[in-house]
Amino acid sequence: MKLVAISGSNVGTKTRTVMEHVTQTVIVQDPDVEATLVDLAEVDMVFSDGRNFTEYTGDTGRVTRALMDADAIIIGTPIFQASIPATLKNIFDLLPVNAFRDKVVAMVATAGSAKHYLIPQQQLQPILTYMKAQVVQPYVFVEEKDLLRKQIVNTDVIARLDRLVEDTLVLTQTYASIREAKDAAYGF
């Protein structure tokens, strides 16, 4: 199984801190999973110009291909102006409409205020379902007070992230085996 974790912002440390922990948790829970963390602050992405994802070069080409090859994706996003950051939206714009077909996608949000709690559900999830993702229903919402100097200091957040990773892995395996059985039944 291939899993890509995304840290969706090009500034700040909170999302990156949480997604590093998420990636480590994946490896601890299942060492056979090929897990990669893509930090959008560290890659040089061009804006989408509508071409097919296979035709981008450089970091843009590498990141889009990694996402298209993934079986599971865990998206970490900060909340900017009551929505996802432009860097993350650009990732979706770079991909085909059915990009998340046969993929399980989970959401993690970091925010300065609890008032943003519904943003992932209202702003991010509609994009994921439009792109045909099987979305992991619960998501983890991390606040500024849960973090200190690039560490998660709230053990409850760690427990919630553990459960999210487990749900993501279990659902990915489950959907894959259902699909394999279904495809085999077609007989072609």
Added chain:
Amino acid sequence: MTAPTDHPEPVTSTEPVAHTESVNMMDHLGFSSGQGLQFGMYSLGDHLPNPADGSRVSAGERIREFIGYAQAAEDAGLDFISVGESHQQYFASQAHAVILGAIAQATSTIRIGSTSTILSTSDPVRVFENFSTIDHISGGRAELVAGRASRVGLFELLGYDLRDYEELFEEKFELLNRINREQKLSWRGQFRAPLNDAEVLPRPAQEPLPIWRAVGGAPTSAIKAGLAGVPMVMAHLGGTTSSFKPTVNAYREAARHQGFDPAALPIATAGFFHAAETSQEALRGLYPHINEGMKRTNGQGMPKQLFAQAVDPHSIVNLGSPQQIVEKMLHQHEVFGHQRYLGQMDFGGMPYDQVMKQIEIIGSEIIPALKKYTASPTPASALSASAANRHAAEEPAR
């Protein structure tokens, strides 16, 4: 095959020709003669490995295969053969006009076309010169289908800016059509040097050269084809036949709106074709080629769930037993009232002998049945004739 008997006077004006003087393309292409639905074959020019064993013929062999298809298609009684232009990896038809020239020389009756010529990244003057020449080599059998490219690598390769994607095509398509209509013209635009009372030669054997616009499934570009009053080739990967009817309606409505007679404008449909003894065998025979081929050329395969729906009688994909395919095609003809179907049967490394077998089945089993149900004994208006004839005939079981 359809050399027009009454050529319009050569037009020397630099103004666009008024619609009333435009040629009735339905008559010009011979679709009004009551011959029924035409069957054509098209290749994108892909050069992909056979998924069964991963082997791939050489580029030279692949190019000669296109010529072989054309000869076999002609022998089997197909009406049309075409090869597309593509400049990306896994394709062998970059110089598609050269291949079409070879096909013109190797055949004598089948009509020859491009599916598609990527006009956006070529000079319409050179494109016209090429196709006019193919028209002469073939004795008036050439047709051109102009498209915008579904992949954009060629913009970089050939030195064009992707930001001009829309306008490049629209400007060049308009110019190409003017060159076709006007013996001499003056023209000024954004993407090539101006033409001053220029004569683009040779003039084609057919006056005018049949020029179609390639259209995807969505109505937007069909509307553009309708507004320009040019015939359209509508391509689809899959879906329900009736879901493409709004595209056909939008095309005809746009043409009418602009003062063209929709009954004078032919429509061709294009999509995957595969015949086998049973629909299950057809699915098995085609699926790996489509799935693996699309993975390589598009980056994403086709889900089995979606592909399995191709056996439905209402699917636009002409896959199944010859009898099932005939019934589907008649259903499509009833819905669209189109004049020509183009089957893509060589995609994804389909071995040459298997493509030959498809052509043989089309000639021996499919075309005779199609003609039986769609051809009318007396020439009449093509839009209504074939449908009326079929309504009078026994309704096919489905």
